[in-house]
Amino acid sequence: MTKLKDLFPYTFDERYKKPVAYFSMEFAVDQPLKIYSGGLGFLAGSHLRSGYELKQNMIGIGILWKKGYYDQERNQDQTLRVNFRDKDYHFLTDTNIVFPITIHGARVYVKAFLLKPEVFNTVPLFLLTTDIPENDYLAQTISHRLYDPNETTRIAQSILLGIGGAKLLDVLERETEIYHMNEGHALPLCFYLLDKYKNLEEVRKRVVFTTHTPEKAGNEEHSMPLLNSMSFFNGLTQKEVEEYVHPENGVLNYTLTALRLARRANGVSQLHGEVSRKMWGDYSNICEIIAITNAQNKTYWSDPAMDKALADGNDQALIARKKELKYKLFRTVANQTGKLFDENVLTLVWARRFAGYKRANLLLADYSRFQRIALNTKYPIQIIWAGKPYPEDYNAINIFNEIYWKTKDLPNCTVVTGYELWLSGHLKKGSDLWLNNPRLYHEASGTSGMTAAMNGSINLSIPDGWVPEFAQHGKNAFIIPTANDLLTAESKDKLEGNALLDLLEHEIIPMYYEQPARWRTIMKASMSGVTPMFGSGRMADEYYTKLYS
Missing domain, CATH: 3.40.50.2000 (Glycogen Phosphorylase B;)
Known part of the structure; x- marks a missing residue:
């Protein structure tokens, strides 16, 4: 594996030399890499391309979805048919990095692949997979389908992105000053950092958060006992987590929790910034919500x-x-x-x-x-x-x-x-x-x-x-x-x-x-x-x- 500093084909612009890790469940960087569903991915792909053009010290962290979102085809009568097919990407680099994380109390091995900057003119993008021989079939399926409909699989995917991504940065020995969560999917990374630093303010110094939707489906939430049983909190006890983030009625809302663990957050248009402040402003202990309007490359x-x-x-x-x-x-x-x-x-x-x-x-x-x-x-x-x-x-x-x-x-x-x-x-x-x-x-x-x-x-x-x-x-x-x-x-x-x-x-x-x-x-x-x-x-x-x- 090439040293991390050698991955960037440019010297960092002085304005953008602070080391950032950008976590997103989906990235749409180019047609051959089918690991996205829609606007969130299109936005993340453009961000990586502009990070490259501006010579920013940023790396992307995502998941290598074996079946992608799905292949959209037609039935005999021309109505919509959903197909799931395995994908292979020969333009990705196998880093040979494999490490364990804990999901549902069991050891799950994670392998990291790399999309090098020169392939599609992006900042380096690391993609995590559990679909390797070291895991049993159930663990392998965690990285099969983007937005899997099974509740426990979805939770496992967030653990893979958040804890797996944060742990990868430690394996790479990258000193990361800012962990940027593009939507709430990567929330477990905050609990990884809480376990690492044992201090809420140390986590807040490092975490920022982008909220993308006022839709209920985009503001994921699950019961505390289920998340605890899934190892979502990276070894922290349920009592410790409740003291940190004060979940409402035994349910942890990803967006609200991210707003309580980040030092600053943003909506994705000026109007959405206003909507977000109205949505979440009455809750206690949330961070400032500013607006940074989305854009495309x-x-x-x-x-x-x-x-x-x-x-x-x-x-x-x-x-x-x-x-x-x-x-x-x-x-x-x-x-x-x-x-x-x-x-x-x-x-x-x-x-x-x-x-x-x-x-x-x-x-x-x-x-x-x-x-x-x-x-x-x-x-x-x-x-x-x-x-x-x-x-x-x-x-x-x-x-x-x-x-x-x-x-x-x-x-x-x-x-x-x-x-x-x-x-x-x-x-x-x-x-x-x-x-x-x-x-x-x-x-x-x-x-x-x-x-x-x-x-x-x-x-x-x-x-x-x-x-x-x-x-x-x-x-x-x-x-x-x-x-x-x-x-x-x-x-x-x-x-x-x-x-x-x-x-x-x-x-x-x-x-x-x-x-x-x-x-x-x-x-x-x-x-x-x-x-x-x-x-x-x-x-x-x-x-x-x-x-x-």
């Missing part, structure tokens, strides 16, 4: 030819390149679905993780009106949906299948599978409009619209997450009016669904065909305005200056 995501056309002020080249990128996307669509799209037609994309609050089917809420817009030959439109539901979220899978059944006979509407980095890039480059319509205050950040804007796809969005910091209606984006907060969710869905269709029918679609110069102006304002503020270089810098300092 422009080097990885943007199209150089479009960037050049924009910089040169060459509208003709910009539009020509956009049509080329639409053609590339449409070949992928045709290959999957047998539907041939036209690069001269306005193309709208809804693509992100399928979760109920993201409302993938909002466009279809008034189906007869949707059909009227979809079948309008004077002002044609093409619509593509993509995204992966959680494999056990049958409501979300039903929404995916419902969209397929309702649009299968429309030649200009389709649902595609395999929403991973590669397809995501094609959808952003090949779309004209990027639709984002979550229930307000439920989308903490939502970074897909940033990378869409980098590629000349105009955001059509609810003013949630990062959007209020960027969007100006009719200037660089289109904003969907929101319903009164006091209404029921069903009433809001109906009103906001109608507002979305109003915008499309009366403003956006006619503008595309009747005012092409105005459309280009909005598109260029979107492209030029999204960076540097929403490029991850700004974000990676702010983590050092606002969270690690």
Whole structure:
């Protein structure tokens, strides 16, 4: 194993020489490495890339998921099928480091692989696995599936990430000043550090925390006796843990506990920072919650030819390149679905993780009106949906299948599978409009619209997450009016669904065909305005200056 200091292909920038370890359950760094599910991974991947570009003294700690999240395929009737296949990654380096940790009172061996910086232009990323011959089959399965539905397996995965990652740093003899938990999954690392330093303030000096979601499912919690029996607390007694973190009603909430053990935390947009302070502010002993808005890596995501056309002020080249990128996307669509799209037609994309609050089917809420817009030959439109539901979220899978059944006979509407980095890039480059319509205050950040804007796809969005910091209606984006907060969710869905269709029918679609110069102006304002503020270089810098300092 190469010495840690020799892993970095650069001398650290003075501003970023403090040694940081960045723990995340998922990383989306490039298409071949399938160890991510959605936005959390996309964000973490961009962070590692910008850390590399800024010459930061940061390493990533994650898990080598043998089966990834899942492979999204289709059944005979074209509905969604979930497949789990083993993955092999020959571009990873075997460090030959193997060490034990304790899970459920038993010894489990952990092996570390390394993604070297030169492979995908990231800071070094260590990936942990239990799928080795030293373990029995049950222990091997801990690192098989990202977000395994079994409760005890999920707890074991957090122990692997948190305690396994912290122990790896000690095995490597790396002096780490900051342990950054990207979401609460790595929480056991705090108990490892409590056991190591025997002092809460010593832990707080070293730990920072990013909270990513106001959704209950993203703020994991389990009973104290179960966590204790799983060895979650790294040898600390339940009584000691209760004195440190004061769990409510015998249940340990990962987010709340992280807020009590970290010295500082951040929400992932200015709005989400406010929402987080309201959510957790009444609880005792929590740390300060600031806001550092998420961002994405422009080097990885943007199209150089479009960037050049924009910089040169060459509208003709910009539009020509956009049509080329639409053609590339449409070949992928045709290959999957047998539907041939036209690069001269306005193309709208809804693509992100399928979760109920993201409302993938909002466009279809008034189906007869949707059909009227979809079948309008004077002002044609093409619509593509993509995204992966959680494999056990049958409501979300039903929404995916419902969209397929309702649009299968429309030649200009389709649902595609395999929403991973590669397809995501094609959808952003090949779309004209990027639709984002979550229930307000439920989308903490939502970074897909940033990378869409980098590629000349105009955001059509609810003013949630990062959007209020960027969007100006009719200037660089289109904003969907929101319903009164006091209404029921069903009433809001109906009103906001109608507002979305109003915008499309009366403003956006006619503008595309009747005012092409105005459309280009909005598109260029979107492209030029999204960076540097929403490029991850700004974000990676702010983590050092606002969270690690």
